[in-house]
Amino acid sequence: MKKLKRLTLILYNSYDKTRWHEAHKRAIARAAPICYAFDCNLAIMDFPCKMEDILNIKTTIGNSGEYLEKLIEKNRFFIVDKFLPQFGIPIASTSKPDEKKAITPLDTAYLLKKKPIGVYVGLGRHGLPKDIMESCVYHLDVTEKRVSLETCTAIGSIPAVIYCYTKYI
Template sequence: MLTLALYNTYDTRRLHEAHLRAIARAGPVAYAFDFHLALVGFPLEGKPTDVAEEIAKNTTIGKGGKYLLELAQNNKFHLLDFPKGGFPPQFGIPVATTRKPSEEKKITPLEVAERSLRGESFILLVGLGRHGLPKETFKLARYHMDITGRGVSLETCTAIGAIPSKIRTLMEALQWKTDGQKNWRGYSSRL
């Protein structure tokens, strides 16, 4: 299981438009690339399906919230509290996404893809706010990953799109190479 987790560093007391836009944008991305979507520390109450329905009423993104609702209905949309000593183990290994991974905790997107194909689960943490992930989250995370491999800083919503798309593409390429298939996600090659 792969989970894209938006870690709230904007405002923990009040829901802002920036929260809603990020959630609405992340829903279709998680859905498209078969990821779970988790919200960490958001000022939301209720069940994930209730939250998804409320967000869907207020957005045109992702066919009016359709993909976020699909995630919620399939138990792929999760609301988490800030971690007190770690993230829930059912989400797998925590990975802090950053342009500056510490050398001793560094993992590449290719390693995540390979290990995911072998059945390991990962929760990929994306800081939602000006300062990104808090320092304590970097300490809690077992790994740090730079999705660009070049230390390039990405705007939050760009990172939300880049992380699942790159990892899923690597997974598909590894499967295609291993299985020798001529089809890739519904596109047949003309070799």
């Protein structure tokens, strides 16, 4: 099998952008083991924190933060305020993809054979803002059925589904 490019899971903060909330910490703590397990990078965008805040997260999730620490040690965790070129092709995760931008999980797996991809997951009830949706080259509905997933379910499903497809291409 050809070596795949890297998938970066980008948690986009659509909660409060001025205060560091427990919900932010939990989302990071839950995403880290998933990213580690499926060989993804993890990025957080527009979070009101610094690396010091991340290093001080206390959790029972992910073997007490072990996987977040491993991502940090391997330079696979990023705090960003914009999409970085090394993330590759920007993809929005959504249950309501624009038909002109829609991409299936299988096609996403094929894309990973050629280029890195950055998949946005919006935190909170409002999901991803319009400007992010418009800036993305593709829109991914991981269910392929337009089923809206709770944030943590999406965080787990997206890398797992894409990873499974990569095993068979």
